[in-house]
Amino acid sequence: MRIFFFILLFSLTTNCFSQQLETVDFIRVEALIRPNYSEKKVSANATYSFKILQKCDSIFLDAINIKLLNTYSEDKIEIHSNKNKVWLVSNFKANKTYSVSFSYEAFPKRALYFTNNQIWTQGQGKYTSNWLPSLDDMNDKIEFDLSILASVDMTVITNGRLNAITKLDSLKNWNFDMEKPMSSYLVAFAIGDFKKNTVTSASGVPIELYYRPQDSLKFEPTYRYTKKIFNFLEAEIGIPFPWQNYKQVPVHDFLYAGMENTTATFFSEAFVVDSIGFSDRNYVNVNAHELAHQWFGNLVTETEGTHHWLHEGFATYYAHLAEKEIFGDDYYYWKMFQSAEQLRALSNEGKGEVLVNSKASSLTFYEKGAWALYILNEIVGEEVFKKAVKNYLEKHQFKNVSTDDFITEVEKVYGRELTDFKKDWLYQSAFKAEQAYQSLIKSPFINEYFKISVLRGTSLTLKIDELERALVFPNDFIGQEVVYQLEGAPLLLSAPLYKKAFLSNNLYVRQAIALSLVKVPEELKFEYETLLRDESYVTQEAAMGNLWVSFPEDKTKYLDLMDGVEGFQDKNIRQFWLFLALLTENYKPEKRVDFINEIKQYSSSNFGHSVREISFEYTGYLNMWDDETLLNLVNASQHHYWRFQKSSREILKRLLEDENYREQLILLRKDLDTTSDNFLERMLNE
Ligand SMILES: [Zn+2]
Structure with a gap:
């Protein structure tokens, strides 16, 4: 009965909460935010203006674990906070506009991340109220004008137009202005060592494209077609871009592919690519998707x-x-x-x-x-x-x-x-x-494609002419389909078709060969080796591995050829190369220690999660776990990106089943900070 009563009370209260929309309309938030990297803390001053719609005695802002410091209100509004709200209490009158100010600090556990010399936020699904008292409900749209304090060598990006940068002791105050209101989940900022190039849309909207200084050569392929996409969407949607400007920022260890914060899309560093990476993993789709949200979602x-x-x-x-x-x-x-x-x-x-x-x-x-x-x-x-x-x-x-x-x-x-x-x-x-x-x-292409894909169950002898015809100036996808249908067929029949596919010079058709013809036959060796030079890191990685396995006598030749190729942002080719080099007997014996150290180093928190994930994989295959890599694994198992955290924990759990590693990890506890030590203790007891 008591339980029932509590449930009833709880649901009544929730109801009241959701009706706040009818009581108050928050109009504007003006906040000065000072994030502290070393303490992983945020201090801020914020002023809120709001209009009361219905006479009431209290309203709230969502504010998760926020500690109020000083409060101020001309209208004698009492301001106090509890675990997840800031309460404003007064004898509020309908149709009157009020304002309150307060300072606070917070140690956000989510929605704001301090990582590799960058600070960035993610509001959707994580709640901006973890670092800025705001509304978790999307239905009250507010004009947010943020100022962010950051050290002088850093760049700040947030919603709206940059008004001014002023120097304040060892810091710079970046003051931004928004003209229109938005839901709180779309508020965001990023701080980091960024450079930018600005382009202008056909309609005159400034588009600021950010990048890390070390990625300057990747700028063009990463942002290729950005202006075209912007102009296209503005024309296609038929309504001018609704905001003052548009900015795009690749952030370190981001949680998603991209996030459409109003005027400031953040996206994953995985899309920062060179010209070769562009063919396999370009930003075009995510770029257009996040931009479209500026209308559909934000407006x-x-x-x-x-x-x-x-x-x-x-x-x-x-x-x-x-x-x-x-x-x-x-x-x-x-x-x-x-x-x-x-x-x-x-x-x-x-x-x-x-x-x-x-x-x-x-x-x-x-x-x-x-x-x-x-x-x-x-x-x-x-x-x-x-x-x-x-x-x-x-x-x-x-x-x-x-x-x-x-x-x-x-x-x-x-x-x-x-x-x-x-x-x-x-x-x-x-x-x-x-x-x-x-x-x-x-679509005539889909029609053609269906004619070929329907042959999957047919034996090669019966369809060879059709497949051969499809390889004359092959379409990317039909050509790939043909190659996949050659898998497992007798080489006597398939070899001439493979040769034709190689000669097509179609990147994606050739990629299909690298991905499906794993055991390379002697008579296709010459053609297959040319895949190592294709403008695709997916193709290069697969071809390198398959050639290395298929022709043991040429291992050294392949390694020499591919030495120094990095691959995608996750260093897929470099790390695979190091792995193969260590497995190749007598390959540069004087450098083995360097190779080992290089793989190990990629597991550290100086690198992005995708680099580290591959490093852990090879460390495991080569059984190279030592103090350094084990500590990196414990660190990775607490990472803010849940997929990486999960895969790292799985490895850690497996290692803990081994008596020796368990001992070793127990000895390492003395080197851990309290949080990591508590975490490891939990894992040991699981
Ligand atoms: Zn989306």
Whole structure:
């Protein structure tokens, strides 16, 4: 009974909370933030203006573990805090505007990260209220004007336009201004050693592109097509970019591919690539996706998670369109086909999800959402679709939206109800695969592709002519399909086709050979070796490994050829090379110690998680665990990026099952700080 009473009380209180929207409208936050890297702490002064909508005696800001220091209010508002709120208490009158100021400090456990000489934030899913009292609810949009204090040698990026930088002792105060309101999850800042280049959109919007000084040669490939994407989206969406400027910043050990903070997208360093890396892992899709969110998500924001596809489905859809503009129709249809295949598989397993559903997976929000828009465009026609999107954005700008708000606008312009569309695409769990394929088949490329992919079960003798024809000026994806169909076929038949595929000079067709022809036959050796020079780090890595295994007598030759190649941001080729060099008997014996030290060094916290993950993998294969690498592993097991933390913990757990390593780790406890020691103690007792 008591439990019941508590539950009742709790739900009543929550209800009151969610109704705060009707009581108060927060208008502006002006905050001076001073992050402290060594103490992992934030100190700040903040001023809040708000308008009371209904007479009441208390309102709150979300504020997680924030310690209030000084408070100030002209209107005699009492200000106090508890574990997750700052409370403002007074005899508030309707239609009156108030203001409060307070200083505080916080040691954020999430939403603000101190890593490798950078400080950056992530609001979505983590709550800005961990470092800045704000609203976890998306429905009250506020104008945030931040000033950030950072040491003189650092660069600061946050929402809005930079007003001024002023010197304050050993620090610089970076003062920014936002003109329009946004939801609190879109507030963000980054501090680091960054340089920038600024380009201007066709419409005159300044686009600031940031990079680390050591990545200056990667600047061009990383940001290739940025201006084109911006101009394309502005024209396609039909509404000018809604904010003062746009900035993009690659941050160290980021949690996601990218995050669309208003005017300041942060993205993963994994997308900082050179020209070769561009062919395999470019930033184009994420670049367009995050930019599209500046309209879909930031300008119009979901009222609640149920309508999340209004963010992710739209961003995915417009990113597909931007890629179509850049890479062409075939690439576009291929990606739509891949996404349809994934959705169909999920649906066939009986795991299809309704799109308008707060619990849906990313695949549903992103890809099914994009498909819904693609089909809707087909049903109503491009002109109606564009007009409706424009109306929807104009009508609801700087406000919150639901699925109905969007559909209503489409129905208005279309002049008819969209009953079937809503049933099939928004509220049905199964994926309408037939309808999707009927649409895809209109692409001549997809048509050709289906003609080849349908031959998968046929023996090579019966299809050899068709495959051979497909290799004359092969399309990227059809060519790859042909190569994959050669797998396991008798070499007598397949060798001439492989030769033809090599000669195609198509990067992706040749990559398919590197990835599927693992045991290299003597008669293809010459051609296969040319893969080591292809402009793809995926191809180079696979080809190096396969040649090294297939031709033991030439191991040294291959190693010499690939020495010094780094690969992607995660140093995939360099680390694989070191691994192979150590496995090659008598290869540069005088350098073995250096090789070992180099692999070990990559596991340290000076490197990004993707570098470290590969280093741990090879350290494990080579059984090179020592004090240094074990300490790095304990550190990695507490990393803020959960995937890396998880994979590191799994390795640590395995090592702890071995008596010797267990002993060694116990001895190492004396070198650990308290947090790490407590963590290791827990792991030892598990
Ligand atoms: Zn997104």
